[in-house]
Amino acid sequence: MMMNMVQAINSALAMEMERDPSVVVLGEDVGVDGGVFRVTEGLVDKYGEARVIDTPLAESGITGMAIGMAFNGLRPVAEIQFMGFSYLTLNQMINHAARMRNRTRGRITVPMVLRMPYGAGVKALEHHSESTEALYAQIPGLKVIVPSTPLEAKGLLTSAIRDPDPVIFLEPTRSYRMLKEEVPDGEYLVPLGKARTVQEGDDVTVVGWGAMIPLIQRAVANLQASVEIIDLRTISPMDSETVVESVKRTGRAVVVHEAPRSFGPGAEIASRIYEGAILKLEAPVERVTAPDITVPLSKGEDHYYVNEQMIRDGIERTLRF
């Protein structure tokens, strides 16, 4: 069936709730309203208010409750309305969800998913455009996933729900309704921790994720150079092998992310490329990112957001080095 990303995520949630009675959905307005982006639409009618839980407005409470549910045999999928509100969950995610497996030597685990819309590019309200995946990716014990297409979203979310560890699932707001593609109605899984080669090429490797993937595809469509595009899918634990192996062949790498540059995931990816492929590199790893500024309000957003030309310029710089 043709689905956009919202429908694909909804389909993954419905499939997993159908398959496993321990899967529950909780968050603000996820029930009768179907979530502010309608991602959970219809679930409450099918699975009832006890499993599709409209919670009080309290991100830390939602997350802490989900952690407790996971201790006691449930597989909660908690929704945070926007990534900008997820900082209230950090105490729970960092001090509890991420550590519990280690601190009980595997006796108590936290198989939960914390879903949230993420990223800019839709001229949204203040605090609705952040991409702070690096905050979570720094925490050992957490997994951080960003899907790039509807099909990917269905497969990755299904795997995230079944994963034995806590997963931060970041849904690019810009991609929610951007494109439709064929997504299987039934079960579909994409393994976590494995990057995807979107297109093969010989001259340069471009690494991105989420809403950057379609942007990269458009940016390189008419380039002379042969570009390999890698969709990282999992920010942490990162599949550096796929990236490093690709760069060993192409000798050049560009990392594209919409998060600010400093201390961003691009720095970690570049580091791993240097560690794994320095002798094959023909040029320094290029970073195409947002500047290190606060995400502007809608009128100024274009000064912030990565565009096709910036990606082409980055590729050009590395090719000419």
Place this chain on the structure above:
Amino acid sequence: MLTDEFDPMKGEMLRVMDEEGNVDPSLMPKLSDDVLLKAYRNMLLTRMADDKAVKLQRQGRLGAYPPSKGQEASQLGPAMALKEGDWLVWAFREMGALLWKGAPLQTLYLYWMGNELGNVYPDGARITPAVVPVGSQIPHAVGIAYASKLRGEKDVTLAYFGDGATSEGEFHEGLNFAGVFHTPNVFVCQNNQFAISTRREKQSASASLAQKAIAYGFPGILVDGNDVLAMYAAAKEAVDRARKGKGPTLIESFTYRMSDHTTSDDWRKYRSKEEVAEWERKDPLKRFKAYLIAQSILEDDELLVKEMTEIVEKAAAEAEAVPAPSRSDVFAHTYAEMPPYLKGQLGGGGK
């Protein structure tokens, strides 16, 4: 119902046993002599094990440690109301409750000695590990209870925290959720009058902490926390209420931390010797012992002290004999499956 008889808005406090060990028969909960004696053994063991932990810390054999002295009744009473399948969610000053629920003393020592195996309780004990970030365990207790309720199970989840925790957002969020979802929870606030050095009066302008329950839409009760019988009676009623599907209860245990916050602290900086001496008069062990002797349940506790000394020494020795974690132990449980780069960081031997 005790929660009807003792109104926290009026500062009314449930007390079954006075400071001399005299019991109000109309309030006395049903407990067999065996259970009463077992309770005293637990409190004595907690007192002595606690004292040993402080000594071990002073000798450099155990890390920073939060003493329990004075809070033995407050810890134990609620745990006595639990059944095997019930959950115990603790903060970090509830040794007596854990011992009652089946955590071995050597395991508790092991945690404070700095080994994660000290968070591993016997299978099925249903105890969550110590929580150092204050109050953040409260929403966990609500989630655990929600899961039990969703599956139609009758298990109750008991959560402990201190007076300082009531100022944390997670206290509010947790109790608010519990009220809204009507979860089978019992919340026990061990009000020991201090959050490190900050007095209870500086945490909240509420006349009692128990009265906060009213705002969340469920009962609260203020209890003499140095009276193990009162703590049990209040908790038993609350646990039964939760088990019957009638929702959560907040119990404020009015007690006193007779020692330091932790071994890194010095209580003399923020309170007088007179104040502490006054609370020593209200010692939960003294009054319970007086009651048991008056009832001829206990003759003297000399033999018990000897027995507990042996238990404590054995537990400390066993905990000290546990080898430090290996390098692979501290890597192995970061994720269910170790990512390749982490294997690289672990290196070859893993010893």
